[in-house]
Amino acid sequence: MNRSRYIGLLLMLVWTSTATAQRAADTDDRATMLQRIDARRDSYATVAKQIWGFAEVGYQEEKSSALLQQQLRAAGFQVKAGVADIPTAFVATFGSGKPVIGIVGEFDALPGLSQEAQTAARHAIEDNAAGHGCGHNLLGTGALAAAVAVKEWLASSGHAGTLRYYGTPAEEGGSGKVYMVRAGLFGDVDAVVSWHPGDRNEASPTSSTANITGKFRFRGVAAHAAAAPDRGRSALDAVEAMDYMVNMMREHVPQETRIHYIITRGGAAPNVVPDFAEAYYYARQPNMRILDGVWERIVNAANGAALGTGTKMELEVTGAVYNVLPNEYLSGVMNRNLERIGGFSYTPEEAKFAEEIRKTLTDPPDVAIGSQEAVRPLRTGAVNSSSTDLADVSWTVPTVSMTAATFAPGVPAHSWQATACAGGTIGVKGMMVAAKSMALTTVDLFTDPAHIQKAKAEFDQKRGPNFKYTTRLADRKPALDYRK
Numbered sequence: 001m002n003r004s005r006y007i008g009l010l011l012m013l014v015w016t017s018t019a020t021a022q023r024a025a026d027t028d029d030r031a032t033m034l035q036r037i038d039a040r041r042d043s044y045a046t047v048a049k050q051i052w053g054f055a056e057v058g059y060q061e062e063k064s065s066a067l068l069q070q071q072l073r074a075a076g077f078q079v080k081a082g083v084a085d086i087p088t089a090f091v092a093t094f095g096s097g098k099p100v101i102g103i104v105g106e107f108d109a110l111p112g113l114s115q116e117a118q119t120a121a122r123h124a125i126e127d128n129a130a131g132h133g134c135g136h137n138l139l140g141t142g143a144l145a146a147a148v149a150v151k152e153w154l155a156s157s158g159h160a161g162t163l164r165y166y167g168t169p170a171e172e173g174g175s176g177k178v179y180m181v182r183a184g185l186f187g188d189v190d191a192v193v194s195w196h197p198g199d200r201n202e203a204s205p206t207s208s209t210a211n212i213t214g215k216f217r218f219r220g221v222a223a224h225a226a227a228a229p230d231r232g233r234s235a236l237d238a239v240e241a242m243d244y245m246v247n248m249m250r251e252h253v254p255q256e257t258r259i260h261y262i263i264t265r266g267g268a269a270p271n272v273v274p275d276f277a278e279a280y281y282y283a284r285q286p287n288m289r290i291l292d293g294v295w296e297r298i299v300n301a302a303n304g305a306a307l308g309t310g311t312k313m314e315l316e317v318t319g320a321v322y323n324v325l326p327n328e329y330l331s332g333v334m335n336r337n338l339e340r341i342g343g344f345s346y347t348p349e350e351a352k353f354a355e356e357i358r359k360t361l362t363d364p365p366d367v368a369i370g371s372q373e374a375v376r377p378l379r380t381g382a383v384n385s386s387s388t389d390l391a392d393v394s395w396t397v398p399t400v401s402m403t404a405a406t407f408a409p410g411v412p413a414h415s416w417q418a419t420a421c422a423g424g425t426i427g428v429k430g431m432m433v434a435a436k437s438m439a440l441t442t443v444d445l446f447t448d449p450a451h452i453q454k455a456k457a458e459f460d461q462k463r464g465p466n467f468k469y470t471t472r473l474a475d476r477k478p479a480l481d482y483r484k
């Protein structure tokens with residue numbers, strides 16, 4: 001062997017063993033990180049239970065937001081609160097430079113879903129009060145657990161980069177993230193990692209429906225309903241006429257469309273012609289452009305109803321979110337980590353509770369108890385008919401999300417059954433799966449620049465060269481009182 005070949009071989013050996021040592025160190029670091037998350041399980045269970053107990057609805061999450069901020073500050077993050085003109089929105093930052101990875105946490109509750117924890121019969125803690133029927137108490141806390149763990153990993157491994165925790169209020173119909181996107185808070189972010197509670201462990205790249213929401217307010221003329229009905233112009237008539245037209249319209253929209261409404265104001269007494277009435281509408285569609293057209297027709301129905309009833313109509317658009325732009329590459333990365341973490345088993349008490357609560361569902365569930373022990377195989381092209389404001393983030397930054405089995409198999413979100421699970425031990429178990437999978441995924445993104453490059457390439461290709469993000473909420477202030 002000549003001298004230069006010998007040196008070359010020696011260098012290669014050194015390089016290989018360094019790389020091997022590096023990989024072994026990385027593996028150790030990750031294992032340590034996961035152990036730390038596990039070690040703090042009780043503390044995170046307490047935080048999740050506290051937020052569950054606060055049960056604060058959109059834009060009113062003062063205590064929940066403050067608790068998460070306090071946890072992040074204590075862990076060494078710099079916290080900026082009240083961002084994007086939203087008192088309960090915040091961004092917590094650690095580290096500096098590129099890449100910038102965001103972890104998203106939500107924490108708002110749903111009106112009317114108050115329910116005792118881990119109880120398989122309908123028992124509201126307080127009648128008509130709010131409850132965590134979407135498990136956002138777990139969502140915000142699981143994201144916190146992941147962020148703190150990755151922060152410690154960043155600090156000890158010496159990797160460069162910026163980690164952010166986005167505290168995002170009012171996911172449920174308030175479009176909180178849309179205002180945060182609009183404020184440019186995601187402008188320098190390379191990738192976003194999140195999760196959502198559900199009844200299964202899955203990291204498939206699923207989309208969602210785009211959603212536009214608004215309050216249609218009609219003003220008429222009050223009059224004695226018996227003595228002088230001819231002098232009155234009923235605002236409730238306008239709401240009913242609008243609803244009637246929209247209900248007929250259902251037959252003439254693409255069938256994946258969803259339209260729902262409630263009458264939020266319908267008059268004060270039957271013997272007074274109502275001079276004010278209000279309908280609160282949601283319209284959803286897997287395609288934002290089609291939804292735009294459907295929404296215009298709903299607005300036309302409202303205008304027609306006003307014309308026909310001699311009333312005046314005023315519309316407040318309270319929310320607008322896109323359909324999620326899934327990132328298959330990032331979902332693949334997250335799925336590998338979710339598979340590494342795996343599902344979890346129930347204790348006999350948990351299994352009994354799950355069995356009992358499943359009996360309260362309208363239809364027999366299509367997923368079995370025990371399915372929470374496994375990870376669902378990846379599937380592509382699925383579209384959830386629900387909506388999320390994470391969608392607007394996903395059109396701004398490559399975004400990945402997963403589901404963990406925090407609800408008993410078959411229990412749907414937005415139900416009292418979900419509130420019961422989200423406040424109990426099953427919820428915490430699912431949250432831990434999500435926290436660990438998110439932490440590993442975020443570490444992957446910090447460690448290997450190829451992940452971000454590939455995610456970005458897919459993102460650019462899917463958005464197309466001419467895509468420009470716009471929102472119907474372009475110039476409105478956040479609807480901070482939409483739950484009042």
Ligand SMILES: [Zn+2]
Pocket residue numbers: 134135136171196
């Ligand atoms: Zn939700």
